Amino acid sequence: MQRELARQFLHDMILAREFEQAAADQYQAGNIAGFLHLYPGEEAVAVGSLRAADAGDYVVSTYREHVHALVRGVPARAVMAELFGKATGCSGGYGGSMHLFDRERRFLGGYAIVGETFPVAIGVAYWLRMNNRNDVVYCFFGDGAANQGTFHESLNMAALWKLPVLFLCENNHYQIGTEIHRHTAVPEIWRHTTPYGIPGKRVDGMDVEAVYAATREVLEFVRAGNGPMLLECDTYRYRGHSMADSGAYRSTLEVQELMARDPVKSFRQRALEQGWVNEEDLTDIENAAQRSVEDAVRFAAESPEPDDVRKDVYAEPFHLYGGSR
Ligand SMILES: Cc1ncc(C[n+]2csc(CCOP(=O)(O)OP(=O)(O)O)c2C)c(N)n1
Numbered sequence: 263m264q265r266e267l268a269r270q271f272l273h274d275m276i277l278a279r280e281f282e283q284a285a286a287d288q289y290q291a292g293n294i295a296g297f298l299h300l301y302p303g304e305e306a307v308a309v310g311s312l313r314a315a316d317a318g319d320y321v322v323s324t325y326r327e328h329v330h331a332l333v334r335g336v337p338a339r340a341v342m343a344e345l346f347g348k349a350t351g352c353s354g355g356y357g358g359s360m361h362l363f364d365r366e367r368r369f370l371g372g373y374a375i376v377g378e379t380f381p382v383a384i385g386v387a388y389w390l391r392m393n394n395r396n397d398v399v400y401c402f403f404g405d406g407a408a409n410q411g412t413f414h415e416s417l418n419m420a421a422l423w424k425l426p427v428l429f430l431c432e433n434n435h436y437q438i439g440t441e442i443h444r445h446t447a448v449p450e451i452w453r454h455t456t457p458y459g460i461p462g463k464r465v466d467g468m469d470v471e472a473v474y475a476a477t478r479e480v481l482e483f484v485r486a487g488n489g490p491m492l493l494e495c496d497t498y499r500y501r502g503h504s505m506a507d508s509g510a511y512r513s514t515l516e517v518q519e520l521m522a523r524d525p526v527k528s529f530r531q532r533a534l535e536q537g538w539v540n541e542e543d544l545t546d547i548e549n550a551a552q553r554s555v556e557d558a559v560r561f562a563a564e565s566p567e568p569d570d571v572r573k574d575v576y577a578e579p580f581h582l583y584g585g586s587r
């Protein structure tokens with residue numbers, strides 16, 4: 263592993279952990295409304311997979327997407343301001359936590375509906391194929407989403423048309439409070455692509471290096487025109503499903519066991535042992551992450567709210583305003 267890449271992983275994962283903690287604090291302080299789904303525990307998935315992407319690749323994500331956006335390069339300020347519903351947010355303050363969007367970075371959302379990402383991703387991939395483009399579409403989804411009809415419909419079409427999609431499953435073993443063996447008959451999600459002739463693979467999602475290596479392999483396959491592939495990342499979320507959920511349906515022992523495999527702490531340790539960083543470097547990375555998140559919160563708090571709720575609403579004015587617009 264190159265030193266630079268190791269530092270990048272550390273930077274991203276430490277920033278992610280810091281950002282999500284600040285988001286939780288701001289939610290509790292009443293500065294963020296609606297639902298808020300946080301990512302601690304799953305950092306190695308977003309960082310390992312997205313750091314393997316090219317700048318031209320597209321990303322379609324779920325409602326647990328703050329860290330995907332950050333790793334893709336959306337500034338922390340723009341993400342936090344969106345969480346606050348401010349005009350300076352990456353979706354102009356109209357989307358909030360579940361609807362981050364950044365056209366320039368090809369980050370196409372942020373979707374609140376479970377399974378909504380699949381048709382969007384294959385639509386983009388179809389366009390790429392029609393235009394002979396070599397880019398790949400990342401389609402993030404959770405273990406629970408694998409039971410939606412859209413998953414199977416999209417797999418079928420993606421296979422038929424050999425679409426350049428990386429179906430990336432973040433298997434955190436829970437669909438809100440329902441554990442995977444209670445919601446999915448065959449809990450190995452990577453095997454669900456078999457009837458469609460799509461290869462699948464599983465990787466330890468708590469290990470950023472493993473996720474990075476597996477993603478590179480999958481991308482190579484997809485970019486070569488072989489059609490889609492699925493990568494299942496075995497991971498865990500440390501917090502509840504959203505801020506409204508304490509996660510009390512899980513045993514303390516289970517949470518403790520997974521906490522002992524913390525992807526941020528374990529890679530931190532490994533990077534030290536390998537001599538990729540020293541304690542001083544780590545302090546610098548941690549301080550920089552803290553400063554950047556504090557700055558993002560300040561920026562979000564001081565930013566104005568959107569001033570026109572009708573902006574970007576595409577509807578017949580007659581129905582909305584009685585024809586008197
Ligand atoms: C179509 C649809 N049904 C139900 C919901 C309510 N809901 C929100 S998140 C969620 C669980 C999804 O679990 P999973 O796909 O494993 O993702 P995770 O939250 O674990 O990342 C459900 C059922 C929804 N948003 N959309």
Ligand SMILES: [Mg+2]
Pocket residue numbers: 404405406432433434435436437438
């Ligand atoms: Mg899940």
